[in-house]
Amino acid sequence: MALDDLYREVIMDHYKRPRNRGMLKCAEVVVEGANPLCGDDVTLWLEIDDETVTKVRFAGHGCSISQASASIMTEAIEGRSLEEIDEIVQALRGMMLEGEQPNEELLGDGIALEGVRQFPVRIKCAVLGWNTLSLGLRQFAESGGKPVEAHHRE
Amino acid sequence: MSTSIRGAATPAARTAPLDAAALRRDFPILAQEVRGKPLVYLDNAATSQKPRVVIDALREYYETTNANIHRGIHDLSEKSTAAYEDARVRVAGFINAARPHEVIFTRGTTDGINMLARAWGDANVTSGNEILLTEVEHHSNLVPWQELAKRRDARLRFIPTDPAGVIDLDAFAGMLGPQTKLVAVHHVSNVLGVIAPVAAMARLAHEHGAVIAIDGAQSAPHMPVDVQALDVDFLTFSGHKMAGPTGIGVLYGKEHLLEAMEPAHFGGSMIRAVELESSTWADLPYKFEGGTPNIAGAIGLGVAVDYLDGIGMDAIDAHARQLGAYAVNVLSDMPGVTVHGPDADGERGGVVSFTVEDLHPHDVGTVLDGEGVAIRAGHHCAQPLMRKLGVHATARASVYLYNTTDEIDCLVESVVKAQRFFGTV
Numbered sequence: 001m002a003l004d005d006l007y008r009e010v011i012m013d014h015y016k017r018p019r020n021r022g023m024l025k026c027a028e029v030v031v032e033g034a035n036p037l038c039g040d041d042v043t044l045w046l047e048i049d050d051e052t053v054t055k056v057r058f059a060g061h062g063c064s065i066s067q068a069s070a071s072i073m074t075e076a077i078e079g080r081s082l083e084e085i086d087e088i089v090q091a092l093r094g095m096m097l098e099g100e101q102p103n104e105e106l107l108g109d110g111i112a113l114e115g116v117r118q119f120p121v122r123i124k125c126a127v128l129g130w131n132t133l134s135l136g137l138r139q140f141a142e143s144g145g146k147p148v149e150a151h152h153r154e
Numbered sequence: 155m156s157t158s159i160r161g162a163a164t165p166a167a168r169t170a171p172l173d174a175a176a177l178r179r180d181f182p183i184l185a186q187e188v189r190g191k192p193l194v195y196l197d198n199a200a201t202s203q204k205p206r207v208v209i210d211a212l213r214e215y216y217e218t219t220n221a222n223i224h225r226g227i228h229d230l231s232e233k234s235t236a237a238y239e240d241a242r243v244r245v246a247g248f249i250n251a252a253r254p255h256e257v258i259f260t261r262g263t264t265d266g267i268n269m270l271a272r273a274w275g276d277a278n279v280t281s282g283n284e285i286l287l288t289e290v291e292h293h294s295n296l297v298p299w300q301e302l303a304k305r306r307d308a309r310l311r312f313i314p315t316d317p318a319g320v321i322d323l324d325a326f327a328g329m330l331g332p333q334t335k336l337v338a339v340h341h342v343s344n345v346l347g348v349i350a351p352v353a354a355m356a357r358l359a360h361e362h363g364a365v366i367a368i369d370g371a372q373s374a375p376h377m378p379v380d381v382q383a384l385d386v387d388f389l390t391f392s393g394h395k396m397a398g399p400t401g402i403g404v405l406y407g408k409e410h411l412l413e414a415m416e417p418a419h420f421g422g423s424m425i426r427a428v429e430l431e432s433s434t435w436a437d438l439p440y441k442f443e444g445g446t447p448n449i450a451g452a453i454g455l456g457v458a459v460d461y462l463d464g465i466g467m468d469a470i471d472a473h474a475r476q477l478g479a480y481a482v483n484v485l486s487d488m489p490g491v492t493v494h495g496p497d498a499d500g501e502r503g504g505v506v507s508f509t510v511e512d513l514h515p516h517d518v519g520t521v522l523d524g525e526g527v528a529i530r531a532g533h534h535c536a537q538p539l540m541r542k543l544g545v546h547a548t549a550r551a552s553v554y555l556y557n558t559t560d561e562i563d564c565l566v567e568s569v570v571k572a573q574r575f576f577g578t579v
Contacts, residue, residue, distance in 0.1 A: 003524050003575065016577075038516055038532050039546030061546065063514035064576070119520065 005115035006122065007064065010072075014109065015064040020074035022057040028147050029140050033132025035124055035154035040066040042129045044074075044136060048145075052081045063125050065116060070129030072109045082137060092130050096123055124154055172469040178556045180205040180461075191526030194561045199344050199372060199505050199552035200530050201394045204458075208397060211457040215450045222446055224423060238449050241456030242439070248459040249389065250380040251406055255438040258405040258412070259452050263371040264294040266390030266405035267338075269418040269442065270367055271298040274388070274407075275336070277416060278365070281307040283335040286326070286364075288312055288350075289542050290319045290343045293535040295369040299338055308335070317543075318496045319346035323354060330362040337366040341373035345534045345550065346495030347478055347505035349373075356385045365411070371395060374404075375462075375554070376503055377471040381406055393451060397554075398458035402451030405442070412438050419444035462555075470555045474504030477553045481506045481562045488569065489579055494543055504553035507534070510569060512578040515549040521572035522549075527565055 024045035034041040040062025047055040056074045060067060073092075077085045091107055094100035095114055102111035116126045135152040178184050181203045186193050195203060215237065221230035223238050239254075246254040260266040275298075279285065285299050289312050303310050311329060314322040321339070330337075337359045342349050352368055359366040367388035373379055374389075375396030381389055388411070393402040407415075417424050417435055424444035426434040435441040462470060479498035486493050490511035496502040510518055519531035530550045533540045540546060551565055573579040 003521060006520065007575070012576075036533075036537070039540070040514075040516075063516040065516075122516070122520065125516065 006119050008112040008115055010109050010112035011068040014068035014071040018071040020057050023059055024057050029136040031132050031136030031150040033128055033152035035128055040125060040128055042070045042132050044132055053077050065122050065125040066128045069113055069126045073129045076108045076110055089130055089134055096127055128154055172465055172473050172555055174556050174558045181556055182206055188526040189524055194527040194564050196551040197528045197530050198554040202397050202554050205397055205461055207461055208454050208458050212450050212454050215453050223449055237453050241452040244456040244459050245404055249406060250382050253409055256406055256409055258439045258442040259447050260403040260405050261401055262392040262403035263390045266403055267294055268298045269405055270388055271302045273415045273418040275302040279306045279308045279335050283308040284333045285310050286313055286329055286337045288315050288339055289538050290315055291340055292344050295338055319343050319348035321350055327358050334362055334364040337364055340369045342503050344372050345507050345536050345539055347502040348496050349501040349503060353384045376474045378467040387411055393455040396458055397461055398455035399451045402448045402455050417441045421445050473555055474553055477557055478502055478504040478506055480559055484566050507548040507550045509545055509548050513576055515547045518549045518572050521575055522568045525568040527568045
């Protein structure tokens with residue numbers, strides 16, 4: 001086990017210089033996710049237009065893995081269609097939970113999270129933002145495209 | 155097995171400082187390396203390690219004595235019953251209970267508190283009554299009382315504590331009244347390490363006719379706990395935090411209170427006579443021990459308390475306080491590190507929670523783990539206390555009789571490494 005596998009340079013970079021941090025006033029989806037066991041939380045704001053996430057912002061606090069992963073996620077999904085995002089989330093889950101090969105095309109910097117697999121107790125930190133996104137988009141679909149506010153608990 | 159209760163240790167042995175480096179050799183697990191580094195086990199508030207005598211006792215029981223208790227008419231059952239009841243006598247001696255049948259074996263502290271909330275609470279707490287707690291409590295000494303209050307339309311009130319978790323005794327005295335049915339507080343906080351003034355609280359509670367129940371999960375392992383001297387009505391603790399096995403714990407209660415209580419679990423072993431429509435209960439302690447108990451666990455706990463008594467609880471207490479104070483001092487001196495709980499010279503034991511500026515406790519824990527240093531990181535089953543402290547989580551180092559100052563130094567070096575790794579200093 002090497003710490004550098006967990007805290008890869010890309011992850012440390014996203015932790016120290018998070019992308020898309022902030023909030024949106026006119027978001028179609030506001031979803032808050034939390035892992036009460038470790039106190040990590042992530043809130044996402046998504047602007048969705050014509051089945052595409054046109055803008056995404058996040059806020060939250062917690063360990064480096066949870067916050068870096070959320071930052072990576074926002075970069076991976078901004079400007080993508082809901083269908084593409086579904087594929088991206090599947091690829092991330094497959095890599096983290098099913099041992100699938102990292103798919104750089106879909107995940108971008110997200111492939112750096114592969115190293116977290118060696119630290120089973122930290123996998124929950126890595127998937128928090130992604131599970132939060134899934135829940136928000138699912139509720140958005142169920143609402144028939146009306147704005148939603150949702151809460152996810154790990 | 156010896157049948158001595160207390161007093162295995164001479165007074166001289168009790169007051170002499172313990173030799174942690176020598177005692178370590180009694181604990182096989184401590185000899186290993188973790189992640190290529192010698193194991194520095196500082197997660198004792200979660201669970202302690204087990205000495206070889208306890209591990210051997212479990213194996214010996216299963217290899218030579220295993221049989222169900224209190225019902226067999228064969229040799230093994232008699233031996234098993236004798237060993238189980240002998241363990242009760244030893245544990246009763248360990249906490250200086252007036253009678254062995256005041257010791258009820260449970261699955262652990264959580265189980266004991268839940269039994270108490272059901273068996274004592276449902277019968278004694280009624281609408282408008284108050285239960286006094288603190289915000290420092292572990293969830294297991296909070297949630298069962300929340301549920302009781304809901305069932306019985308009673309009210310929880312929280313005794314003021316200062317930021318270090320020190321109970322305001324004057325405020326406590328002012329809260330007591332005819333409506334107060336129960337005071338349920340920790341003896342030693344599992345987060346802050348602060349030691350509650352239990353004897354004084356018991357006296358005040360009794361002056362107002364209230365019952366006091368103590369969560370002893372973090373005290374029974376580390377300090378002499380004399381239920382008669384403290385004059386507490388109930389005490390709960392867990393075997394696994396005091397060198398004993400998991401799945402065994404104790405609910406101590408004063409005889410007259412236990413006698414008046416209905417059982418919490420119904421079934422085999424706890425009955426006197428069973429008719430089709432109703433039944434009568436066995437005597438103490440059996441009416442509270444329905445079903446086949448954790449026989450091996452109880453025997454293991456009996457051996458564990460003998461082991462602790464052999465070292466001397468005063469010496470174990472002094473060691474925990476000294477190491478705790480040392481850790482508080484060295485961690486407080488570090489840039490960016492905040493220690494929660496009393497100062498080094500305050501009323502505190504060997505549980506030390508801290509936060510590191512700009513570093514999440516999980517990241518601290520992971521870096522420490524890479525150095526072979528095992529600590530706990532999280533909310534420690536005390537979410538209300540985390541909110542009171544204004545943190546989401548803390549890192550927590552907690553010592554036992556086998557830890558050394560060298561290991562605390564190793565903890566500090568590893569925290570420095572974490573700070574360097576994340577570039578926060």
